[in-house]
Amino acid sequence: MPRDRTGLAIALMCLVSFIFALQDGFSRVLGAAYPPMVVVMIRYWVFAAFAIALVARQPSGLKRAVRTKRPLTQIARGVILVLETVIMVEAFVRLGLVETHAVFIVYPLLVAALSGPILGERVGWRRWTAIGIGFVGVIFVLNPGGGVMRWEALLPFVSALLFALYGLLTRHVSRDDPTSVSFFWTAVAGATAITILGIREWVWLAPMDWIWMGMLCVLGMTSHYLLIRAYELAEASILQPFAYTQLVWVSFIGVLLFDEVLRPNVVIGAVIVVMAGLFTLWRARVKAA
Template identity: 80%
Template sequence: MPDDPNAQPYAASAASASAPPPLPPKTRPPVQDRTGLAILLMCLVSFIFALQDGFSRVLAENYPPVLVVMLRYWVFAVFVIALVARQPGGLKRAVRTKRPITQIIRGVVLVVEVLIMVEAFVRLGLVETHAVFIVYPLLVAALSGPILGEKVGWRRWTAILIGFVGILVVLNPGSGVMRMDALLPFVAALMFALYGLLTRHVSRDDPSVVSFFWTGIAGAVAITLVGIWEWQWLTPLDWVWMAGLCACGMTSHYLLIRAYEMAEASALQPFAYTQLVWVSILGVVLFSEVLRPNVIVGAGIVVAAGLFTLWRTRQKSG
C-alpha cells in the first residue's frame, strides 16, 4: 500500500459518484513492487468506476438521486464493516477516533458530493460532468495552503490557473454547458477537494482504517436521514441495475486496495485519469451524448495541469 496515504486518485472520486475511496493503512509499505500489474488494475478500476457512473445515471433518471445514493451507501457500509472487522483490532479499534467531529464532517461532505454528482449525471450527462469535475486535484493544491498551511510554489499556482482556463474552455461561455447546471460538478469537485484535505488533517491523529470506517458509516447514516423519506420500491429490472452498481462498487474498491499493495499511489494516479476516457465512451455509445471539441480540448488542458501538479508534488517530496 502507498507510503503516502493522503494521495487521492481521480478514479476514486467518489468522485465520480463512486463509493468512497478506501484509505489503506499508512504504516505498511508495499509488500512487493509490482507496478506494471498495479497500473493495469488501476485502469480496470477506472473502467469499473465509469460503469458505476453509468448505472447511477440510469437509476437516477427514474428515481430520486438521494434514494439511489442511500441504497448504495447501505451496501457500502456493510462492505466497510466486513473489511474493517478483518483488520488488527477489528471494529473496536476502528470506532476509536481522536477527531470524531471532523470524521463525521468528512463522511457527510463525501456523501453530499456523491449526491451532487449523480444529479449532475442526469442534468449534464457523464462526459460534461467529468470534464468539469477533473479540476478537483487542482482545487486540492490551491486549498492546501490556506487550509493546511502547505507551501504552494509559483509553478503549481501557474498550473492551477491554466487548469481553470481549461475549465472555461469546457464550459464555453455563451453556449453549450455554460448554465447553472454546470455549477453542480464544480461544487462537487470543491467538496471532494475539501474531503481530501480533511482526510489529510485527520490522518495526523487517526490511522487510515479508522478514517475508512467513519467515511462509510457517517455517510450511510447521513444519507439515510434524508433519503428514507424518498423511499420507493424499485422495479425488478432496476433492482438488477442497483445490484450491478453495488457489485461494481465493492469490486472496484477491492481491486483498488490490491493495486495500492503493489505500487505507490503517486505512480498510479496518472492512470486514474483513464476514467475520463471510459466515461466518454459510455456517454457517447450508451447515452448518445455529444463529445464536443471544446470539451476534449478543455479536459486535456485540465488533465495536463493536474499531471504537472502531481509531478511537482513528487519533486518537492522526493
C-alpha cells in the same frame, strides 16, 4: 518498491477507473428514474455493510475502527463525500457523463489550491500557474460565451470542490488514524447522513431496477476493494495520473450508450485540465523528493 508491485498497482488503478466509469453509467440510468438521494442511500447501505465486514476481519476488528482521535473530522469527511456523490448523480442526469467528468477532473487542482489554507502546505508559483491554466480549461468546457451556459454546469464543479475537501481532510486525519479507521468512518458516517436526508424521498424500485442497483453495489464494493489494494502496493502520487483514464472510459460509455456528443470545446478543455493536473502532481512529487 519492486517494479512488479508498482506495475500491478498501476494495472489495478486502470481497472478501478474502468469500474468507476461503469458505476457512473449505472448511476445515470437509475438517477434518471429515481431521486438521486434514494440511489445513493441504497449504495451507502451496502457500502457500510461491506466496510463493517471488511474491517471486522482485521486485527482488533471493529473496536479499533471505532476509536478515532478526530471524530468530528471523520464525520465531516463522510458527510462531505456522500453529498458529493449525490451532486455527481444529479449532474450525470442533467449534463451527461462526458461533460460532468470534463469539469470534475479539476479536483486535483483544487486539492493543490486548498492544501495551503487547510493543511498549511506551501504552493509555489509553478503550481499556482498550473492551477490557473486548469481553470482556463474548465472555462473552455463550460463555454460561457456559447449561449448554452446553465446553472447545472456548476454541479460537477461543486462536486469536485467537495471531493477535494474530502481528500484534504483524509490526508489530515491520516496523521492520527490508520486507513481502516478512516474507511470505516467514511462508510458509517456517510450512510447515516444520507439516511437522515434521503429516507423521506424513499420509493420502491421496480423489480428490474433492483437488478441494476445490485450490479451498481457489486461494482462499488469491487472498486473500493481494488482501490485499497492498489494503494497498498504503490504511492498515491504514482497512481493518481492513471486515474485520468476514467475520463476515456466515461467518454466511450457516454457516446456509445447514451448518445452523448463530444463537443470540441469539451475535448480541448478536458485536455487542458488533465495536463495541468499532471503537471501539478509532478511538481508535488519533485517537492516531496
